[in-house]
Amino acid sequence: MVLIEGLYYEDFIPDKTYHSSKRTITETDLINFTTQCGFFEPLFMDQVYVETESPYKRRIAPGALAFSFAEGLTLLTGILNHTGMAFLGLELAVLKPLFIGDTISVELEVIEKRETKKTNRGIITFLHRVINQTNEIIMEYTVKRMIRRKAGNEKKI
Numbered sequence: 001m002v003l004i005e006g007l008y009y010e011d012f013i014p015d016k017t018y019h020s021s022k023r024t025i026t027e028t029d030l031i032n033f034t035t036q037c038g039f040f041e042p043l044f045m046d047q048v049y050v051e052t053e054s055p056y057k058r059r060i061a062p063g064a065l066a067f068s069f070a071e072g073l074t075l076l077t078g079i080l081n082h083t084g085m086a087f088l089g090l091e092l093a094v095l096k097p098l099f100i101g102d103t104i105s106v107e108l109e110v111i112e113k114r115e116t117k118k119t120n121r122g123i124i125t126f127l128h129r130v131i132n133q134t135n136e137i138i139m140e141y142t143v144k145r146m147i148r149r150k151a152g153n154e155k156k157i
Contacts, residue, residue, distance in 0.1 A: 006081035009122035009149040012110045020073035020106040022133075025061055027100050033065045060097040066104070066139050067092060070130045073106045085121055085146040092141035096132070103133040111142065121146050 034044045039062050042049035050059050074080070098104070112125040124147050130139035 004078060004081060006079045006083040007147075008083050009113070009124065009147040010151070012113060012124050012147065014110050014113060016110050018077055018079055018108045020070075020077050020108070022103050022105045023069060023073060024103040025065075025069070025098060025100055029069075030059065030061050030065070030100055033068070034062065037062070037064065039064070056097055056099075058099055060099055061102075063092075063094040063098075063139065066094070066098045066130055067141065069104065070106045070128060070139065070141075073104070074108060074128065077108070079108075080145070080147075083148040085148055088123065088144040088146060090141050090143040092139065094139050096136055096138040098132070098138055102138075104138070105131050107131060116146075119151060120149055122149055123147070 030044065034040065041062075043054055043056075043060055044062060045059070047059060051057055054060075107129040109127045109129075110124060111127050114123040114125075116122055123144055125142055125144050128139075128141050128143060129137050130141075132138050
């Protein structure tokens with residue numbers, strides 16, 4: 001089996017944007033995620049509550065679900081395949097709710113590159129925009145990732 005490698009540190013260009021595929025959030029996704037994570041909040045699990053007590057009038061998905069699925073869509077782009085070395089941190093803002101039936105995709109923009117003392121890696125900061133089917137940004141987050149370099153990469157994958 002031949003695996004395609006992702007992009008190396010040198011391949012990422014500041015201000016360049018990459019796009020993921022799309023994914024629709026289902027009832028099953030919400031139930032599985034909230035059950036596995038213990039998110040038994042009425043906003044996620046109780047339709048009567050949201051109809052009478054919440055401003056949304058329908059159940060929403062946890063921000064953690066939106067983030068997790070966005071990261072999955074990011075990995076599916078292939079740009080980090082065998083070149084992503086570490087997830088170093090993030091800053092995240094939830095801007096709009098995510099509902100069952102919404103379809104999301106991710107735009108990833110390279111906003112900063114920084115070399116490290118070690119020649120086989122560099123640090124890249126990405127801005128991720130999670131976008132719904134009506135082109136609204138529902139979540140934004142910046143993430144720092146350690147990315148493998150071409151030069152000085154003594155260890156083969």
